Each structure stands twice: as C-alpha cells, then as structure tokens.
C-alpha cells in the first residue's frame with residue numbers, strides 16, 4: 001500500500017510525496033516569452049507538490065502556437081526559469097519542465113515574425129486556436145518537414161532540455177499528447193508521410209522514440225519523462241488504432257530507463273488506457289485525469305500507478321497537499337482567468353487563498 005503522502009523516486013527525481021501538479025498553460029509569459037515574477041510566485045506557492053510539471057514550454061520559436069506561452073531557447077528565458085526553479089527548490093519542491101512543440105496547432109499572430117509552422121504533413125489543425133486577443137481563429141497551413149530536417153527539430157528539443165537543466169530544473173517532460181508535434185507524428189490521420197517517419201506504426205513512432213533517446217542521452221534518462229493520451233481527439237487527432245500505436249511506442253521506449261510515463265487517462269474503446277500502459281511499460285506511471293483524493297489513493301493502494309497528478313485542483317488550491325492532509329474544503333477555480341492576466345495581474349492566478357490565510 002503506497003500512501004499518497006509517502007515519498008517516491010521517479011527515475012533520478014526524489015519526490016517528498018506522490019502528488020504531482022499537472023502541466024498547465026496559463027498564457028502569462030512576458031515579452032520575449034520570458035517567465036515573469038508572478039510566474040515565480042505561482043510556482044513557489046505550489047511547491048508543496050511532490051513534483052511540479054511546468055506549463056508547456058516551447059523549445060524554439062517554431063514550436064510556439066499559443067498566446068504568451070514561455071520558451072526555453074533564449075538566455076533571458078533560461079534566466080527567468082532559473083528564478084522559478086530556485087523558488088520551488090527553496091520551498092522544498094521539485095520541478096520538471098514540460099517541452100511542448102505545437103507543430104501545426106499554431107496561429108501565426110501568436111508567433112514571432114518569420115517563425116514557421118511545421119508538421120509531419122501539410123494538413124492543417126481543424127480546431128481553432130485563440131489569437132493574441134484571446135478570440136479563437138483558424139490555424140496555419142503547416143509545411144511538411146523534409147526527412148533531413150527532422151534531426152534538426154530533435155536538436156532544438158535537445159538544446160531546450162539542456163537549457164532547462166541549466167536553469168536548475170530537476171528534469172524535463174516531453175509533451176506527446178493533445179495533438180501537438182509528437183502526437184501529430186504518432187496519429188495516422190495527421191501523419192501521411194511516405195518516408196521512414198510515416199506509414200507503418202513503426203515509422204509513425206520513430207520521431208518520438210528517436211527524440212526520447214536523444215533527450216535521455218543529453219540530460220540522463222532518469223531525468224526524462226513523457227506524457228501521452230491514447231485516443232484523445234483534441235486538435236484534430238484521429239488515430240485509426242491507438243492501441244496498436246501506443247503499445248508499439250511504449251514497448252520501444254521501455255528499455256530507455258526513463259523517469260516516468262505521465263498518462264492523461266480518458267475513456268478508450270476496448271482496452272482501458274491505464275491497462276494498456278501497464279501491459280507495455282515497466283517504468284513508473286503518473287496517472288492523471290479527473291482524480292479526487294479518494295480515487296488517487298485507491299490507484300496507489302492497488303499499485304496501478306506510482307504517483308498521481310492534479311490539474312484543475314491546483315489552479316485554485318496552491319496548498320493542495322496540505323488541504324488533502326487536513327481533509328479541508330477545496331477552493332473552486334475561476335475559468336475566466338485560466339488563460340488571461342497580463343503583466344502583473346494576479347487575479348485568478350496567485351491570489352487563491354491557502355488554508356492559513
């Protein structure tokens with residue numbers, strides 16, 4: 001029986017408890033996509049989590065698609081994230097950076113002038129994405145990456161991972177879910193390539209497998225996690241056979257010695273997604289998706305996951321671990337402020353009360 005408040009080690013990362021803060025884009029980066037001082041406060045407030053996964057952070061200007069998301073490709077961004085990592089460590093927590101390259105899920109007006117939009121194939125994302133004023137607009141027609149460009153994209157991610165470690169992060173998490181670039185390679189409908197990165201399932205998983213191996217070689221496998229969501233339809237994903245795709249992916253990366261697999265658990269026809277992961281992956285699992293304290297503890301008790309993550313609950317409950325311990329009531333998040341709040345506007349971001357407040 002693994003108590004949710006007991007310590008756990010995921011790869012090389014030692015967590016004081018099994019409660020993870022799930023990655024959440026909050027669209028509050030400053031000019032140059034640099035983390036701001038209120039972002040430092042936001043993460044410091046949540047350092048009671050066993051581990052924080054940062055919001056999705058672009059490895060390059062090409063990888064950006066949303067409004068005011070932070071990057072990890074410039075010196076100023078590294079310095080800004082350094083303040084975040086220091087604040088979380090000073091408060092006794094651990095923090096890993098989620099690397100998120102959106103691929104085709106991009107709006108040009110949200111990107112630097114001249115930054116391209118690339119994807120496995122020239123098929124646009126059918127979902128609309130908020131532009132700089134928050135109003136959803138049509139996405140860009142992406143340019144299909146040439147075969148000999150793919151190593152360069154992997155090199156951008158590797159540089160970003162090294163930058164994250166230089167900023168003091170405890171590790172990195174590769175975002176392979178939610179219809180962003182890695183998932184665009186994995187899914188049969190968004191990957192119509194005819195080279196060795198498309199077509200058969202072994203070809204569609206190749207980009208993610210090579211990328212995870214490169215990240216592991218760069219920063220150490222025990223400092224690299226990855227996030228998947230088999231079957232998700234977000235951003236136009238429609239894989240013909242998610243079971244086959246993810247079984248192949250998990251088997252291929254199982255031997256790399258990675259820190260964890262972070263599962264966003266949604267209903268999947270046929271085999272349950274957590275059972276699917278457990279059947280093909282021997283490493284640690286962080287389970288996520290609509291969990292309560294009770295559901296999370298039951299999963300840990302049954303040994304089905306080694307840690308659990310909470311998204312929504314962490315927006316409004318910076319001291320979520322203390323509240324769980326005390327059996328205290330939880331604050332409700334205000335959806336109006338999930339993605340808004342420029343400059344030093346703290347509303348709906350760093351102004352949720354803690355128990356002692």
Ligand SMILES: Cc1cc2nc3c(=O)[nH]c(=O)nc-3n(C[C@H](O)[C@H](O)[C@H](O)COP(=O)(O)O)c2cc1C
Nearest residue numbers: 022023024025055056264289290291310311312338
């Ligand atoms: C405001 C918001 C932003 C999110 N941004 C990201 C993100 O950047 N990367 C990611 O992998 N998931 C993102 N998610 C998904 C969450 O990490 C999590 O998987 C989801 O909220 C389900 O967990 P929950 O039921 O505990 O909230 C986001 C969710 C919310 C509510």
